[in-house]
Amino acid sequence: MSTERLESLAKRFGFHFLENPRQILVVLGIGLVLLWILLPVYWTLAISMRTTEEIFGSPDLLLNPASLNFENYRILWPVEDQQVANFSRFIVNSAIIATLNAVLTTVLAVPAAYAFRLGVGYSKHIFFWILTNRMAPPAAFLLPMFLLTSELNIIGTHWGLAIVYLIFNLPLAIWLVYGIIKAIPEEIDEAVYVDGGNDFTVLKEVIVPLSKPGIAVSFLLVWLFAWNHYAFTLMLSDDSTMTITQGIAQFFTTVGTSWNLMAAGTMLSMLPGLVLAAIVQKHIVTGLTFGAVKA
Amino acid sequence: MAQVRLEGVSKSFGDIEAVSDVDLTVEDGEFFVLLGPSGCGKTTTLRMIAGLERPSEGTIYFDDADVTDDEPAERDISMVFQNYALYPHKTVRENLAFPLSLSRRDYSSEEIDSETERVAELLEITDQLDKHPKNLSGGQQQRVALGRAMIREPMAFLMDEPLSNLDAKLRIQMRSELKRLHRKLGVTTVYVTHDQTEAMSLADRICVLNDGRVQQVGTPHEVFSRPRNTWIAGFIGDPPMNFLHGLLERSDGEVFVAGDAFRYRVPPDVVEELDAREVAEDVTLGIRPRDLEVVEDPGQDTFPATVLTVEPTGERSILTAEVDGREIKIETEPREFMGMQGETISVHPQKTYYYDEADQLATVSSAEGDVVEAVEVTDKHVEEVRKDGDT
Amino acid sequence: MSETRIYDGEKYLVPSVIAFIVFGIVPVVLVIRTSFMYWEAFAATGPRFIGLDNFEQLMNSAQYMSATGRTLLFVGVSLVIQMGLGLAIALLLDREFRGDSVVRTLLVLPLTIPPISVGANWLLLLRTDTGLVPKMLSNFGITFQIGENTLDAWVAIFLMDAWHWTPLIALIFLAGLTSVPPSLIESARIDGANRWEIFWHVQLPQLKTVGVVALLIRMMDLFRSFDDVWMLTSGGPGEDTMLLNLEIVRIMTQQTRYGIGAALSLFALYLIIILSWGLVNMLHREVLE
Numbered sequence: 001m002s003t004e005r006l007e008s009l010a011k012r013f014g015f016h017f018l019e020n021p022r023q024i025l026v027v028l029g030i031g032l033v034l035l036w037i038l039l040p041v042y043w044t045l046a047i048s049m050r051t052t053e054e055i056f057g058s059p060d061l062l063l064n065p066a067s068l069n070f071e072n073y074r075i076l077w078p079v080e081d082q083q084v085a086n087f088s089r090f091i092v093n094s095a096i097i098a099t100l101n102a103v104l105t106t107v108l109a110v111p112a113a114y115a116f117r118l119g120v121g122y123s124k125h126i127f128f129w130i131l132t133n134r135m136a137p138p139a140a141f142l143l144p145m146f147l148l149t150s151e152l153n154i155i156g157t158h159w160g161l162a163i164v165y166l167i168f169n170l171p172l173a174i175w176l177v178y179g180i181i182k183a184i185p186e187e188i189d190e191a192v193y194v195d196g197g198n199d200f201t202v203l204k205e206v207i208v209p210l211s212k213p214g215i216a217v218s219f220l221l222v223w224l225f226a227w228n229h230y231a232f233t234l235m236l237s238d239d240s241t242m243t244i245t246q247g248i249a250q251f252f253t254t255v256g257t258s259w260n261l262m263a264a265g266t267m268l269s270m271l272p273g274l275v276l277a278a279i280v281q282k283h284i285v286t287g288l289t290f291g292a293v294k295a
Numbered sequence: 296m297a298q299v300r301l302e303g304v305s306k307s308f309g310d311i312e313a314v315s316d317v318d319l320t321v322e323d324g325e326f327f328v329l330l331g332p333s334g335c336g337k338t339t340t341l342r343m344i345a346g347l348e349r350p351s352e353g354t355i356y357f358d359d360a361d362v363t364d365d366e367p368a369e370r371d372i373s374m375v376f377q378n379y380a381l382y383p384h385k386t387v388r389e390n391l392a393f394p395l396s397l398s399r400r401d402y403s404s405e406e407i408d409s410e411t412e413r414v415a416e417l418l419e420i421t422d423q424l425d426k427h428p429k430n431l432s433g434g435q436q437q438r439v440a441l442g443r444a445m446i447r448e449p450m451a452f453l454m455d456e457p458l459s460n461l462d463a464k465l466r467i468q469m470r471s472e473l474k475r476l477h478r479k480l481g482v483t484t485v486y487v488t489h490d491q492t493e494a495m496s497l498a499d500r501i502c503v504l505n506d507g508r509v510q511q512v513g514t515p516h517e518v519f520s521r522p523r524n525t526w527i528a529g530f531i532g533d534p535p536m537n538f539l540h541g542l543l544e545r546s547d548g549e550v551f552v553a554g555d556a557f558r559y560r561v562p563p564d565v566v567e568e569l570d571a572r573e574v575a576e577d578v579t580l581g582i583r584p585r586d587l588e589v590v591e592d593p594g595q596d597t598f599p600a601t602v603l604t605v606e607p608t609g610e611r612s613i614l615t616a617e618v619d620g621r622e623i624k625i626e627t628e629p630r631e632f633m634g635m636q637g638e639t640i641s642v643h644p645q646k647t648y649y650y651d652e653a654d655q656l657a658t659v660s661s662a663e664g665d666v667v668e669a670v671e672v673t674d675k676h677v678e679e680v681r682k683d684g685d686t
Numbered sequence: 687m688s689e690t691r692i693y694d695g696e697k698y699l700v701p702s703v704i705a706f707i708v709f710g711i712v713p714v715v716l717v718i719r720t721s722f723m724y725w726e727a728f729a730a731t732g733p734r735f736i737g738l739d740n741f742e743q744l745m746n747s748a749q750y751m752s753a754t755g756r757t758l759l760f761v762g763v764s765l766v767i768q769m770g771l772g773l774a775i776a777l778l779l780d781r782e783f784r785g786d787s788v789v790r791t792l793l794v795l796p797l798t799i800p801p802i803s804v805g806a807n808w809l810l811l812l813r814t815d816t817g818l819v820p821k822m823l824s825n826f827g828i829t830f831q832i833g834e835n836t837l838d839a840w841v842a843i844f845l846m847d848a849w850h851w852t853p854l855i856a857l858i859f860l861a862g863l864t865s866v867p868p869s870l871i872e873s874a875r876i877d878g879a880n881r882w883e884i885f886w887h888v889q890l891p892q893l894k895t896v897g898v899v900a901l902l903i904r905m906m907d908l909f910r911s912f913d914d915v916w917m918l919t920s921g922g923p924g925e926d927t928m929l930l931n932l933e934i935v936r937i938m939t940q941q942t943r944y945g946i947g948a949a950l951s952l953f954a955l956y957l958i959i960i961l962s963w964g965l966v967n968m969l970h971r972e973v974l975e
Contacts, residue, residue, distance in 0.1 A: 118695030273798030
């Protein structure tokens with residue numbers, strides 16, 4: 001490539017190599033970051049489209065578009081129920097659990113966040129206590145959650161996991177929704193009061209309609225974190241409620257290692273995240289840092 | 296519509312007492328203004344009438360019903376907020392209809408529609424009905440806020456500085472409109488403002504508040520012409536009243552107020568009153584800047600004043616001068632005084648106010664012939680406003 | 687605004703508080719109770735109270751104490767790598783160019799992936815038989831075996847966790863850099879500061895707050911790590927990368943020794959709480975107020 005062509009290409013992206021040669025390093029750096037981010041995902045995609053022989057041979061770095069192979073995905077999507085790696089069922093299970101959890105979380109989080117807006121006694125301490133629930137390592141809670149859900153007779157059900165996931169998702173959702181609704185001026189609440197409404201009228205007529213977009217973002221993030229979760233499924237789900245994260249783990253526990261199938265399953269498990277990344281991109285950092293950083 | 300009565304109402308926030316022992320009666324149909332500087336407790340008082348704050352002590356009555364512990368919704372009042380507090384996600388029509396939809400009385404949707412149309416017409420916002428508040432100008436938002444308050448016939452209208460976010464021209468226009476609407480609807484109105492001109496032009500009666508306490512309640516004329524203490528006197532009127540401290544001296548049937556650098560002979564009509572009230576030696580003499588006149592020759596009824604600055608403001612000039620070590624303001628016609636900075640001049644007060652040791656108004660001299668009373672101007676202005684409004 | 691409220695919020699909080707009591711406090715109580723018991727699923731005797739024996743056993747166990755040490759090593763090294771790399775990436779991206787939003791969206795991508803899938807991705811990439819990386823390295827005569835070589839396994843874990851979470855730190859720092867007023871940088875430039883001096887004297891001080899947030903949040907989450915490491919190394923080779931959480935899960939699900947598992951859970955939980963407590967207070971004071 002000639003210098004001129006390189007320069008004109010760089011210019012198109014807003015860089016000027018001739019004026020500022022150090023920008024070459026910047027562009028190389030950005031390229032390296034992109035490569036680093038995409039490489040593992042690309043390699044998984046590549047494996048998911050290859051046969052076992054191709055994987056263990058010495059496969060080409062690049063996928064050949066002519067020989068793309070969707071067989072692995074087809075196997076994961078069994079028409080009948082006999083295959084072990086029944087990903088269609090795992091996906092449905094994960095989606096059911098994530099949706100139940102997101103609905104439950106949102107239904108609880110919106111009034112709870114509204115409670116903090118109205119004001120509660122010892123609110124700082126209660127808020128902190130709620131947050132600590134998010135910090136506990138799931139592994140430490142495996143046994144008690146097992147005992148508890150057995151006691152409540154919800155073990156091995158979709159509802160069981162959806163309810164247990166509250167422990168890490170509800171604190172996040174309360175925090176996110178509170179961040180949104182505390183920005184609504186209190187005068188609006190007071191306008192409702194003098195117009196003849198009470199606190200519930202405010203919630204229904206003002207808070208919820210005004211914070212719908214924020215609540216939706218919180219819903220999606222919570223859904224995603226529920227979809228992504230693994231540890232609690234170890235002891236709390238049975239064959240009929242096995243999730244997609246468990247499905248992936250199964251490839252080298254019980255099923256035996258069939259790497260191309262595992263790659264295909266991994267690709268499927270990442271899809272919701274890839275879709276949601278585009279939608280809630282700006283809010284993910286806020287969600288992961290409990291609103292302390294607004295990106 | 297109702298009479299609103301506060302008895303011994305106090306409100307504390309932590310250690311701070313925002314409102315102390317307020318007794319007030321707002322008569323049925325009256326336009327009542329709570330006036331005072333920021334932090335005086337006027338908004339807190341209004342919010343207690345609305346039910347948005349609970350009094351720490353005391354009782355609030357609407358007519359004879361004790362509403363102290365009622366929620367705002369149970370009080371049947373409507374309120375206009377300083378920032379309007381329109382519902383941003385509702386259209387103008389929905390904003391106006393909202394109080395009716397919450398009303399205990401079941402309005403049919405036809406009734407709600409017709410009432411909305413009626414109020415929109417009254418406030419000339421029919422064209423804006425399907426817009427959202429963010430697409431309206433400040434003045435239009437203000438009208439919607441008023442409309443939302445007026446769509447019902449409440450026990451009382453409560454207004455918290457409703458005009459303070461408008462520009463000066465619009466403010467004057469809305470002021471006359473408020474007056475017109477009040478005359479038309481006749482609903483008891485409690486109106487909070489820090490703007491004395493607004494208070495003077497709108498109020499049937501004014502309650503002046505400071506530090507959470509009621510300073511004076513009266514008609515605009517009363518408050519202006521007989522301010523009960525030096526704080527009110529200094530608060531009402533612009534530029535504020537000047538004060539000079541002195542001792543009463545009696546000789547040969549005449550009475551003087553004497554400071555270190557002045558000796559002023561009290562007008563005869565005041566002497567009697569001062570004697571009758573047994574005013575002690577220490578007095579504070581109050582003179583409004585507009586009542587001071589620059590005269591050529593010093594006399595027993597003038598003060599020597601050293602000119603510090605002259606600020607021409609067009610119609611009038613404001614002189615700042617020093618009398619007896621205190622700064623005073625003098626309002627003059629520009630041609631009346633052509634003097635220099637540092638020059639010593641003689642000023643003659645045409646009207647004087649006397650405050651006793653306990654800072655209570657003892658008496659006011661009657662004004663000299665040609666002085667146009669400020670309050671008369673204000674009242675005239677109100678009349679003009681009323682005429683504007685009715686046409 | 688008003689100190690006295692006409693409506694109390696408490697009633698709206700009741701359902702959530704019940705949820706946190708049932709699924710937050712009750713489990714802790716159950717763990718505490720179990721930690722005082724001898725309880726193994728396949729033991730001849732049923733559960734019985736044994737006092738502090740489990741804790742004594744735990745404290746004297748080289749196995750569990752090394753798991754603790756490995757966990758601290760994992761958290762510490764990961765923090766250093768990710769904070770440094772995150773800051774570097776943020777500085778790299780703190781400029782306008784065509785496609786900058788695409789780059790930022792791609793940066794979000796790893797954050798949305800299930801940790802178990804992150805483990806799977808890296809396993810496929812780094813395994814000697816399927817991985818691209820060992821194949822390429824072998825061209826240079828380097829062997830890379832996460833299943834056999836302890837150092838390789840640790841490198842794999844650090845690489846994977848850095849891949850998963852460095853973008854978060856980069857985005858946090860990027861948000862911090864964006865909030866530095868351009869006028870500050872311009873006036874420093876007028877004062878003759880070079881790029882490095884601007885970074886050191888103008889930008890870095892402004893990044894302190896977000897830096898603390900990033901550090902604390904990562905620290906707490908690193909202690910929670912389980913899924914991806916489990917997937918990538920399962921604690922191997924041998925037990926060389928066996929972190930506390932992995933150990934707990936192994937005791938609970940494979941060995942089914944619930945008593946000692948509960949004791950270890952409590953130990954891990956309070957280790958994290960104690961380590962986080964001071965720092966969280968700092969976060970609360972400096973950032974959240």
